[in-house]
Amino acid sequence: xxxxxxxxxxxxxxxxxxxxxxxxxxxxxxxxxxxxxxxxxxxxxxxxxxxxxxxxxxxxxxxxxxxxxxxxxxxxxxxxxxxxxxxxxxxxxxxxxxxxxxxxxxxxxxxxxxxxxxxxxxxxxxxxxxxxxxxxxxxxxxxxxxxxxxxxxxxxxxxxxxxxxxxxxxxxxxxxxxxxxxxxxxxxxxxxxxxxxxxxxxxxxxxxxxxxxxxxxxxxxxxxxxxxxxxxxxxxxxxxxxxxxxxxxxxxxxxxxxxxxxxxxxxxxxxxxxxxxxxxxxxxxxxxxxxxxxxxxxxxxxxxxxxxxxxxxxxxxxxxxxx
Numbered sequence: 001x002x003x004x005x006x007x008x009x010x011x012x013x014x015x016x017x018x019x020x021x022x023x024x025x026x027x028x029x030x031x032x033x034x035x036x037x038x039x040x041x042x043x044x045x046x047x048x049x050x051x052x053x054x055x056x057x058x059x060x061x062x063x064x065x066x067x068x069x070x071x072x073x074x075x076x077x078x079x080x081x082x083x084x085x086x087x088x089x090x091x092x093x094x095x096x097x098x099x100x101x102x103x104x105x106x107x108x109x110x111x112x113x114x115x116x117x118x119x120x121x122x123x124x125x126x127x128x129x130x131x132x133x134x135x136x137x138x139x140x141x142x143x144x145x146x147x148x149x150x151x152x153x154x155x156x157x158x159x160x161x162x163x164x165x166x167x168x169x170x171x172x173x174x175x176x177x178x179x180x181x182x183x184x185x186x187x188x189x190x191x192x193x194x195x196x197x198x199x200x201x202x203x204x205x206x207x208x209x210x211x212x213x214x215x216x217x218x219x220x221x222x223x224x225x226x227x228x229x230x231x232x233x234x235x236x237x238x239x240x241x242x243x244x245x246x247x248x249x250x251x252x253x254x255x256x257x258x259x260x261x262x263x264x265x266x267x268x269x270x271x272x273x274x275x276x277x278x279x280x281x282x283x284x285x286x287x288x289x290x291x292x293x294x295x296x297x298x299x300x301x302x303x304x305x306x307x308x309x310x311x312x313x314x315x316x317x318x319x320x321x322x323x
């Protein structure tokens with residue numbers, strides 16, 4: 001990490017999008033259209049509840065509009081070495097608490113790992129084959145269709161890749177043991193993958209960045225608008241604890257508030273998703289948990305892990321990076 005261990009390191013010599021916003025001020029990310037070809041059948045509900053994925057399945061049944069310009073402005077403030085957004089008044093980030101409240105995913109359980117299979121099936125075939133469960137289907141057929149629906153949830157909702165049209169077969173061993181699916185920490189796996197994708201998209205050279213086309217979009221000016229609003233944001237205007245209100249607590253599932261889960265939200269720990277290992281550095285964002293933020297510790301250098309995610313060729317840095 002060089003002579004000064006307290007300095008941030010992962011942007012050294014890296015084409016972070018924040019370094020070119022003055023040269024290319026109208027760049028915006030392109031989001032992927034989520035897969036929506038498999039209807040949530042009521043007969044799948046017992047299997048989804050067993051797997052701990054029912055709340056996610058209910059969210060999948062809705063359409064959510066993604067504000068690409070707003071997300072782009074936040075990506076410009078993402079620091080890969082701390083997994084935090086650097087705001088004018090300090091740091092904030094996406095935590096296990098956010099995953100638990102918003103996605104309803106379990107964060108206490110076994111980590112998601114195994115052999116990374118590179119084979120995948122096309123989503124269109126998957127949807128044509130398992131899109132509608134026959135009305136007169138027997139129990140074995142319903143179970144098979146429920147397995148396929150869970151494969152779709154895992155492959156295109158929680159752990160989508162940039163292709164947006166494939167479902168990896170790495171999930172087959174998991175759905176084959178459906179009774180064990182609910183024992184895994186899907187929340188920490190989803191957050192690990194989100195962190196890795198945020199680190200990747202912060203690089204200006206990834207394909208998810210696109211230039212602004214003035215004839216067909218207003219995204220460029222909206223990125224600039226959101227950038228300016230975030231620049232002017234003050235501490236007193238930022239909602240550090242959005243889940244503390246009674247209107248939220250009365251609708252959240254009681255299991256989310258169990259002490260064993262809440263203790264994990266506050267843990268500085270590794271998040272694991274197959275070969276992806278990311279760090280949950282909530283010691284830098286204590287106001288999000290009602291605490292007072294002391295000077296943070298030096299960022300943890302985990303560059304040796306950043307090149308390992310089963311895809312290959314994902315190194316941010318040359319091998320000559322200073323240690």
